[in-house]
Amino acid sequence: MTRFKLSKKYKAIAIGGSAGSFQPITKILSVIPKDFPLPIFLCLHRLKHVRHGFVEALSIKSLKPIHEPFDKESIKREQVYLAPANYHLSIELGNTMSLSTERLINNSRPAIDITLESAAYAYRDKLIGILMSGANKDGALGMQKIKDRGGLTMVQDPEESMISTMPNSALSVTEIDHVLKTDEIIEFILELDKMLRSS
Amino acid sequence: MQQEIEIAELRKLTELIKEKYDYDFKNYAMSSFKRRIKRIVELYKFKTIDSLIEKLESTPSFFEEFVSEITVNVTEMFRDPSFWSVLKEQIIPNILLNHNKLNVWHAGCSSGEEVISMTIMLEEMGVLDRSNIIATDIDTAIIDRAKKGTVSLKNMELNASNYERFEGKYTIDKYFQEQNGKAVFDPNLIRQVSFRKHDLVKGVVFSKFDLILCRNVMIYFNQTLQNDVLYKLHESLFRYGYLAIGSKESLIWCDIANKFIVVNNEEKVYKKIKD
Numbered sequence: 400m401t402r403f404k405l406s407k408k409y410k411a412i413a414i415g416g417s418a419g420s421f422q423p424i425t426k427i428l429s430v431i432p433k434d435f436p437l438p439i440f441l442c443l444h445r446l447k448h449v450r451h452g453f454v455e456a457l458s459i460k461s462l463k464p465i466h467e468p469f470d471k472e473s474i475k476r477e478q479v480y481l482a483p484a485n486y487h488l489s490i491e492l493g494n495t496m497s498l499s500t501e502r503l504i505n506n507s508r509p510a511i512d513i514t515l516e517s518a519a520y521a522y523r524d525k526l527i528g529i530l531m532s533g534a535n536k537d538g539a540l541g542m543q544k545i546k547d548r549g550g551l552t553m554v555q556d557p558e559e560s561m562i563s564t565m566p567n568s569a570l571s572v573t574e575i576d577h578v579l580k581t582d583e584i585i586e587f588i589l590e591l592d593k594m595l596r597s598s
Numbered sequence: 599m600q601q602e603i604e605i606a607e608l609r610k611l612t613e614l615i616k617e618k619y620d621y622d623f624k625n626y627a628m629s630s631f632k633r634r635i636k637r638i639v640e641l642y643k644f645k646t647i648d649s650l651i652e653k654l655e656s657t658p659s660f661f662e663e664f665v666s667e668i669t670v671n672v673t674e675m676f677r678d679p680s681f682w683s684v685l686k687e688q689i690i691p692n693i694l695l696n697h698n699k700l701n702v703w704h705a706g707c708s709s710g711e712e713v714i715s716m717t718i719m720l721e722e723m724g725v726l727d728r729s730n731i732i733a734t735d736i737d738t739a740i741i742d743r744a745k746k747g748t749v750s751l752k753n754m755e756l757n758a759s760n761y762e763r764f765e766g767k768y769t770i771d772k773y774f775q776e777q778n779g780k781a782v783f784d785p786n787l788i789r790q791v792s793f794r795k796h797d798l799v800k801g802v803v804f805s806k807f808d809l810i811l812c813r814n815v816m817i818y819f820n821q822t823l824q825n826d827v828l829y830k831l832h833e834s835l836f837r838y839g840y841l842a843i844g845s846k847e848s849l850i851w852c853d854i855a856n857k858f859i860v861v862n863n864e865e866k867v868y869k870k871i872k873d
Contacts, residue, residue, distance in 0.1 A: 448760075450678075450845065469848040470817045471627075471824065483846050485677075489629035495821075498846050499630045500814045502672050517629040520602070 403587050404551055404576055405594050410525040411437050411474075411490075412588075413518045415511030415541065417444040417533030419561025421456075423581040424531060428461035428479070430585045435463070435592050438474050440490065442482040442514035444507050444533065450484045457481065470498040482509035489517035505537035515541025524549030527591075529584065531555040533565030543573035553577040553584065603632055603639075607647040611635070614651055619661055621736075622799050623668065625823035630670070638667045666739045670818060674753065675711045675770075676760035677813070678845055681865040683764055686719055689840055689867060693808045696838075700729040703807040703834065705798060706815035707733035710744025711757070714773075716811075717787040722767045726790055732805065734796035741793050747783035749774070754781050799823065803833045810835060813866075814844035821851055828852045835870045842867050 416424055420443060431439075445453050458465050467483040474480075474494045482488035486498040487509050504510035515528050515538060528545040530538045532555055542552050552575045557563035559580045569575060579587065608631070612623045623631065635647070644650045653660055676682050693700055700720075704713050713733045720726040735741050749757065754770070761770045774781040796804070798815070810831055816824045831841055832854055841858065843866045849855045858868040 448756075467846065469846050470844070471821050471851065472848070486846055489627075491628055497627045497629060498817050498844075499627075499670065500672050500817070500844075501630060501633065501670050513629075513633075520629070 401590055403590060405587075405591055406551075407594060408525050409437060409527055409551070409591065409595075411440065411518065411522050412527045412529065413440040413442070413490075413515050413541075413545075414529045414531065415442045415515060415533075415538040415565075416531035417507075417511075417535065417537065417562075417565055419532035419534075420555075422561075423555060423559075423584075425457060425460050426581055427585055427588070428457065428463065428465070431462060431588055432592060433462045434477055435588070436476050436595050438476060439463075439479045440482075440488065440496075440514055440518060441465070441479065442488055442509050442511045444511075444537070445484055445509070447485045447508060453484070454481055468496045468498075471495050482514060484509075487513045489513055490521040491517070492521050505535050507535075507537055511538035512541040516544045519544040519548045519550055522548075522550065526550035527553065529553045529555075530566055530569050532560035532562050534562045535564060536568035538565055539568035539572045542569040542575070546573045546575075551576050553579060553587070555584070556580045603635060603647060608632065608635065611647060611651055611654075614654060615661075618655065619658075620800060621665070621797065625799075625820045625826075627818055627820050630818055631668075634668050634670070638664065641667065662738060666737050669708070669735070669737045669740065671708045671737070671740050673708045673711045674760060675715045675749070675757035676764045676766075677712070678865065679760050679763035679765075681813075681842070681845070681867075682715065682719060684862050684865045684867060685842075686723060686764075689809065689861070690720070690723060690725070693840070694725060694728070697808060698728060700725060700809070701805070701807045701836075702729060702731045703805070703810045704731070704733040705796075705810055705812040705831065707735050707741070707744055707793070708737075709740055709749075710747065710793075711749060712811060712813070713744060713791055714747060714749075714783050714787060715761075717791065718761075718766065718770075718773055719764075720790075721787065726787075729790050731791040732807075733791055733793045734801075736795070736797045736799075738795050741795060745788075745793050747785060747788055748777075748780045749783070751776065751779050751781055798827050798830065801830075803830055805834065806836050807834055807839055808836055809840045809842070811842045813842055814847070817844060817847060825852045828854060832857055832870060837870055837873055839870050840867055841870065
């Protein structure tokens, strides 16, 4: 029996991360099968004025292509979307994404709270939120929204996180379903993948 | 207010505004619009959306403030320096090859950072006096700010580094003086600019231009409205005129996308090729 709260109901995964999250996220992306069915939204703190290079760096080990969406682009299965530099990324009802240039939140644009909160609204209890290592509290409120809407919440184990502020902030404001090391997050996604494919 | 704002409440709000003030926010992109409303509710300490609606119903003077808060006025000078380089090296020279005058429209000019950037660039190219620039926004208060040509000093570090990456001729200090924590730009720079209030949603087509900048404005609209607005922008361009949108915006979903060609895909500059 699995120790994870797995379910076939899940429709999307949203992952937030900041300082110290690049390595574990690269590792996760290097294992998620190319045809893992759910869309994945990545909102990672990044340099505001460097438009290029990040997607390429993340893509090196990823089995899936990674794409920075355009405003109002439709969400497709199997895709990995990365919040572009200097824009906030929101998930809209009706299966699209939108971008915005609203003020910085937690000193960041893209801000993780915006992506997680909008995704929680759009996907309700069918969203999995994962918050990784980072040096500020961005994402904590977003995780709270995911929990409020019945979604599944997960943080990288603060013990393993290079900088534990971000996962700890989420742990302090809301109930987190799973506190996992990177390898366990991978295990979770692979088990979920198996379950989603089984009839 | 802690609880989620419901779509039904937003609908009630936009309907009242449409009826009473003839502004239409119905087709604004939902998540950013909701965040703006939430911000207003918190800022003015309304307990419910209904109390915000009541205030709008009873106090027309509050509506101006409301519009100012609804519009996103986060902007920077020379945002995407590589875009400005393309304007300088390619687009503007191309227009002036065939025309004596350069007609520019900043659609959604906000606090004017982009307008100042444009005038600095045109001045450095020696063509500012051949240019007619119209800058419009839905928000009267922000237009008044734009007219003053002042920028908060704390933003000047970013603006200066953008200007540097754009490879401007000088350093940005040449163009402003510090006054009370503000960078006050040389008023002479905006000698060819006229500012006016205009709403892209409800406003009519009022002139024709060689170049329209509408960058990161339509991202606040849903696809239906983007489509409608593109018709207006198209009509406001001379044939072979240019339209610039934000680096992560796209026209490809719009009905009349085929009336444009992509001139620079990276910087999202389009050219109108069909009437």
